Amino acid sequence: MQDTKGVDAGLLQSRYRLTKQRAAILRALEDGRHLSAETILERVRAQLPGVSLGTIYRTLDILRSIGLVQIFSHAGAAAKYEAALEKHHHLVCTQCGEVTNVNVSEALTLSQTIAHEHGFDDVDCALVVTGRCARCADVPATASG
Amino acid sequence: MQDTKGVDAGLLQSRYRLTKQRAAILRALEDGRHLSAETILERVRAQLPGVSLGTIYRTLDILRSIGLVQIFSHAGAAAKYEAALEKHHHLVCTQCGEVTNVNVSEALTLSQTIAHEHGFDDVDCALVVTGRCARCADVPATASG
DNA sequence: CTCTCTGCAAAGCATTTGCACATTG
């Protein structure tokens, strides 16, 4: 492993080794957004057939601990992972489940104010906005279940 | 089942039956905040020894569907349930895990603006503010793990 | 009485983990 561009550098700076599995996982994360561990596994296996789910989870956990990956888990569903490019929040359609990244810089400011009032420091926040997207709103009633 | 005060009324108005299990679950939810299904089971069993976890989950799901219960699930941990008294958000200490309810009315306004820009309607939002609480900040370093 | 609920226990998923071998630095 010597091909170390972009994100990979983050791993190198850490105390972790840069293996081909990790590089492939990072690449998968750079390509897509809101990927489940399962999806990441599929994409990684396209390049490295032998990779296991265990490795995906272990790596994702490391990447999160060094701040390279942002996790987003929303009631019930499997967690979604994506490269921690810049702070953003999520807009989720309650009907079709599609997730969109949105910028809501005020959310953090607001959160910090609240948190400080409660004596918290080291503040961060996650805002999940739910609703029905335009496409789903068009359909009169899915009348399912 | 005829003792129908407060929250119970909500169930009666719905198409669901008010059983003693459901009443006990509602009562448990009125007492505490951020209860896990397991905790609810314990509390309910104090009054009704035979109740099963399956019933807890089934009931919780019904209560959520008719808007009487608010679920809060935060990465990794088991979901937390509480009576849907009034809209509020959560402040979570990343160190000790304690959850506090906070009022952030601006969050919804903000979310609605964003959501509408994306063509969404029927908007709601959940804000999770994380940080280190005052008590944990006092301890120099937990030096754990 | 009919239809809905419940307890039980097994199933289902997402995620974690122990171990022996492969790899990295």
Place this chain on the structure above:
DNA sequence: CAATGTGCAAATGCTTTGCAGAGAG
């Protein structure tokens, strides 16, 4: 070479579900 990472498969934890009997309206 020593330390770390990996694949495999079993284990775990939370939640869901099928079924036959119990209870609500």
